[in-house]
Amino acid sequence: MFNPAEFCWNELMTRDLEGAKAFYSAVLGWTFTPHDDAGTYWIARKDDTPVAGLFLMTGDAFEGIPPHWFSYIATDDLDAAMKAATDAGAEVVRPPFDIDCYRIAILLDVTGAAIGLSQMRADPA
Incomplete structure (x- = not known):
């Protein structure tokens, strides 16, 4: 999965x-x-x-944003993927953070599309 x-x-x-x-x-x-x-x-x-x-x-963070489906793409190294993404022109919306057994980040790709990147944490504490 x-x-x-x-x-x-x-x-x-x-x-x-x-x-x-x-x-x-x-x-x-x-x-x-x-x-x-x-x-x-x-x-x-x-x-x-x-x-x-x-x-x-x-809350205010979602003002003006319509309901929508949001997708995450798996990566085995979130830091490397974020560096590659920003080097390629992506804009970081939310830098990497931990949630449950995942580390995720949210960015806008070069077309302005929002996407999440996700890495399974080795220490799911």
């Missing part, structure tokens, strides 16, 4: 978690489990296999 240079995770960024869960449950048969105590991130599952995340967009 985590192969470098391949898409490895997708998240729905939305302001309506309940509407999204109802829609994807009806259309795709997904079930959902909360990932955090605040209820702002949910894991979508198909036959108990995680298939996507749903993220509640709240």
